[in-house]
Amino acid sequence: MDDVPLVAMRRSLHALAEGVVSPLRVQATGNEIALQVRPEGFGTPDLPGGGWVGTAGTQLVRVGADGDAKAIAITSLRAAARFVGLDEAAAAALPDDTLEVHAGAALILADVWANGDEALRGLLDGASPADEPAPINLWPEHFDIATELGAGETRATYGISPGDDDHTEPYAYVAPWTAPAETGSATFWNAHGFTGAERPAEDADEILAFFRAARELLTAGGGG
Known part of the structure; x- marks a missing residue:
């Protein structure tokens, strides 16, 4: 794997962690920012009301309290924020530029x-x-x-x-x-x-x- 797509994918996922996934956990808990390893990626621990959000490869995943899972391709931070249910004002403040994603790098x-x-x-x-x-x-x-x-x-x-x-x-x-x-x-x-x-x-x-x-x-x- 070339360093260039690996670095680009890492930066895209890092932006999601800081800008979307961790803020979603803060929104649900009031103060908790830490995340955890999830299959094929990372995400929140189980949220107070059940379910979690995170990544799997080049997809963003939202799991409901009933265990129902939905996923979309990673595109922009703003789209990701709206998909996981981040507060609309916070979502609107995020960039809408398309993130660079590479499937092989995501698996690495x-x-x-x-x-x-x-x-x-x-x-x-x-x-x-x-x-x-x-x-x-x-x-x-x-x-x-x-x-x-x-x-x-x-x-x-x-x-x-x-x-x-x-x-x-x-x-x-x-x-x-x-x-x-x-x-x-x-x-x-x-x-x-x-x-x-x-x-x-x-x-x-x-x-x-x-x-x-x-x-x-x-x-x-x-x-x-």
């Missing part, structure tokens, strides 16, 4: 989120309450899925990003809350654009092994 990003979600769940499996594990959320601002784990100087954010201004490809990352003693491209803590470690987001087992290696370093001596 969906796989990244699914593998990342599986790895994060594996990381949290059996975690001690003393480590204060945080829920796994897909955050609309940075468009990554992440959790937090650890106490004191061992606490870190563990996540998977579909890419950003510094990364054209998806990647897994660990961002310690206390900066490691040694950082840089030749160290474990090799992240570009932030303090932490990053690795390619490949399969769930490799992502989980990376998370566990970072966890071991942090608990052994604050980052190594």
Whole structure:
């Protein structure tokens, strides 16, 4: 997959997350912005009245309280907002420009989120309450899925990003809350654009092994 359609699809989905899907959850709950991984994409958790909205590939999906699902092709933010039921004033304020979509890129990003979600769940499996594990959320601002784990100087954010201004490809990352003693491209803590470690987001087992290696370093001596 060429980086160009991957980046374009990521930006289109990111715009939907920030401009439509998360605001729809805020409208339904009053304050909750976090999203979650859904089959072939992402969406809201189940809404207070039942149902959810989100994406599946290059489609926008609206599931009613009775489980009835409807879908339309992703076109513009304004059309998406009206389809999911966002307040009309908020929908009218959104751009009506057609978003760039690529089916292959959408599937790649969906796989990244699914593998990342599986790895994060594996990381949290059996975690001690003393480590204060945080829920796994897909955050609309940075468009990554992440959790937090650890106490004191061992606490870190563990996540998977579909890419950003510094990364054209998806990647897994660990961002310690206390900066490691040694950082840089030749160290474990090799992240570009932030303090932490990053690795390619490949399969769930490799992502989980990376998370566990970072966890071991942090608990052994604050980052190594």
